[in-house]
Amino acid sequence: MRIAVVGAGTRCIYLMDLIEKHKFQIVFPTVVAVADIKDDAPGLARARDMNLFVTKDYDDFFARDDIDLIVELTGDLNIYNDILTKKGKNVRAIAHTTALLFWEISGVSSLQEETRQRLQKKQTMYDVMINDMIQEDVMVIASDYRILDVNEPLLKKMGLKQEDVIGRFCYEITHHQSKPCSGEMHPCPLNQVLQTQKPSQATHIHLDKDKNKLHFSISCYPLMENDKVEGVIEVSKDITKDIQIQTSMMQQEKMVSIGRLSAGVAHEINNPLTTILTSSMLLQEDIEADSSMYQELKTISNEALRCRKIVKSLLDFSRQTRPAKVPSNLNHVVMESFVLTRKQAAFNDVTVEANLSENLPHVNIDKDQIQQAVINLTLNAIEATPAGGEVRLSTRHLTDKNKIEVSVRDTGAGISPENQDKIFEPFFTTREDGTGLGLAITHGIVEQHGGTIHVKSRIGEGTSFFIWLPLDTGEDDDA
Numbered sequence: 219m220r221i222a223v224v225g226a227g228t229r230c231i232y233l234m235d236l237i238e239k240h241k242f243q244i245v246f247p248t249v250v251a252v253a254d255i256k257d258d259a260p261g262l263a264r265a266r267d268m269n270l271f272v273t274k275d276y277d278d279f280f281a282r283d284d285i286d287l288i289v290e291l292t293g294d295l296n297i298y299n300d301i302l303t304k305k306g307k308n309v310r311a312i313a314h315t316t317a318l319l320f321w322e323i324s325g326v327s328s329l330q331e332e333t334r335q336r337l338q339k340k341q342t343m344y345d346v347m348i349n350d351m352i353q354e355d356v357m358v359i360a361s362d363y364r365i366l367d368v369n370e371p372l373l374k375k376m377g378l379k380q381e382d383v384i385g386r387f388c389y390e391i392t393h394h395q396s397k398p399c400s401g402e403m404h405p406c407p408l409n410q411v412l413q414t415q416k417p418s419q420a421t422h423i424h425l426d427k428d429k430n431k432l433h434f435s436i437s438c439y440p441l442m443e444n445d446k447v448e449g450v451i452e453v454s455k456d457i458t459k460d461i462q463i464q465t466s467m468m469q470q471e472k473m474v475s476i477g478r479l480s481a482g483v484a485h486e487i488n489n490p491l492t493t494i495l496t497s498s499m500l501l502q503e504d505i506e507a508d509s510s511m512y513q514e515l516k517t518i519s520n521e522a523l524r525c526r527k528i529v530k531s532l533l534d535f536s537r538q539t540r541p542a543k544v545p546s547n548l549n550h551v552v553m554e555s556f557v558l559t560r561k562q563a564a565f566n567d568v569t570v571e572a573n574l575s576e577n578l579p580h581v582n583i584d585k586d587q588i589q590q591a592v593i594n595l596t597l598n599a600i601e602a603t604p605a606g607g608e609v610r611l612s613t614r615h616l617t618d619k620n621k622i623e624v625s626v627r628d629t630g631a632g633i634s635p636e637n638q639d640k641i642f643e644p645f646f647t648t649r650e651d652g653t654g655l656g657l658a659i660t661h662g663i664v665e666q667h668g669g670t671i672h673v674k675s676r677i678g679e680g681t682s683f684f685i686w687l688p689l690d691t692g693e694d695d696d697a
């Protein structure tokens with residue numbers, strides 16, 4: 219099929235590109251002639267380079283017998299009607315709107331392509347995009363939300379190729395949604411740019427493939443063409459790590475102030491508490507064991523003892539001692555915790571098992587502190603497990619991470635996802651007699667050792683806590 223084109227603008231170039239690159243199966247089109255009244259139209263230059271027939275006046279087409287199809291690309295309906303009246307009866311004609319329709323169906327509209335080509339000319343964009351000067355994710359998006367270009371780092375992250383992305387809607391690709399982002403949590407920065415014609419910024423939360431929250435800072439810069447926003451350059455930066463550091467610093471500050479407050483309160487309460495306890499015990503000695511007064515005094519001393527336990531936890535929590543680390547066998551520490559919690563386990567009719575890895579390398583730890591951490595986790599596990607259930611303590615060498623893992627797993631009630639965010643906060647408890655300090659203390663200890671603690675839990679199935687401790691690097695970090 220031999221084609222003549224009327225109008226040698228960017229649409230003509232696009233058509234020529236399309237014909238050149240597309241693998242046709244049924245018809246085999248080729249452009250043979252191009253007409254445009256403007257001598258410097260880009261399509262004419264291209265046609266001259268390819269030795270095609272070039273003219274200012276499309277009337278010249280009608281005298282030729284090597285044309286099967288005339289494509290009108292100026293968009294002028296009068297010209298199209300004129301072609302229809304003058305063409306030979308074996309020659310077909312396509313109006314520019316029909317051509318646009320087919321290009322739209324084929325994935326990328328010609329307008330898109332025009333915009334893309336115009337924007338590509340902007341040097342700023344190419345400095346950023348092509349030279350890969352920045353490692354942030356960069357996309358160029360047209361005002362109709364279609365992606366015009368995307369840089370390598372972003373393609374790599376998404377595991378997609380350029381052709382999977384270009385021409386698709388941005389919300390489809392980045393949010394797997396069928397409509398643009400909206401609302402306070404997910405404002406669309408492109409929309410803001412369109413409204414204000416000024417750069418805009420937003421923070422979005424995306425989920426990775428494991429459903430972990432990723433925080434993105436998204437900045438949009440307008441690309442102006444004839445005082446209109448034609449599109450935007452969108453630069454996104456993963457700020458998850460910065461947010462985590464910020465949260466952890468805030469958490470640490472909070473812990474320090476709660477620690478100070480607790481230490482002060484605990485210290486002040488300890489003395490009157492001891493007086494209450496000893497006085498009630500002394501009174502009990504003078505009274506018959508079966509009298510009602512004796513029972514009430516017993517309640518007083520029991521409650522005072524309970525307060526003493528809380529005060530002890532507060533003091534443990536507030537004690538900001540730096541760990542005195544020595545290279546130790548973690549299995550010994552876990553075994554001692556195992557022995558110390560056995561009584562409580564038997565009382566609750568829960569089996570505790572230790573599954574310790576042999577040949578565990580020594581790790582630099584404060585044995586007393588890590589023992590306290592493991593005991594806290596084991597007591598929680600025992601508390602959460604119904605009679606007949608099982609708690610398992612394990613150790614493992616994570617060779618790829620150069621860390622040692624201690625895990626405490628139970629077959630208990632589990633922790634809801636909302637509560638999983640709160641359990642390390644001081645004073646968060648769901649137990650009637652809990653102080654909510656066990657996990658806050660454990661978290662503090664692990665952090666002081668440069669380690670991490672995380673939890674996996676499912677309601678009704680059980681909970682696993684994992685402590686990861688870095689292996690001795692040979693440096694004396696107590697120095």
Ligand SMILES: Nc1ncnc2c1ncn2[C@@H]1O[C@H](COP(=O)(O)OP(=O)(O)OP(=O)(O)O)[C@@H](O)[C@H]1O
Binds near residue numbers: 531599633647
């Ligand atoms: N293994 C577990 N299974 C289910 N829930 C748990 C488990 N471990 C902790 N929790 C939840 O986390 C909360 C906080 O635990 P944490 O050890 O800090 O305090 P506590 O056990 O309530 O009191 P205490 O200060 O006496 O330890 C618990 O109240 C419970 O809701």
Ligand SMILES: [Mg+2]
Binds near residue numbers: 594598655656657
């Ligand atoms: Mg506890």
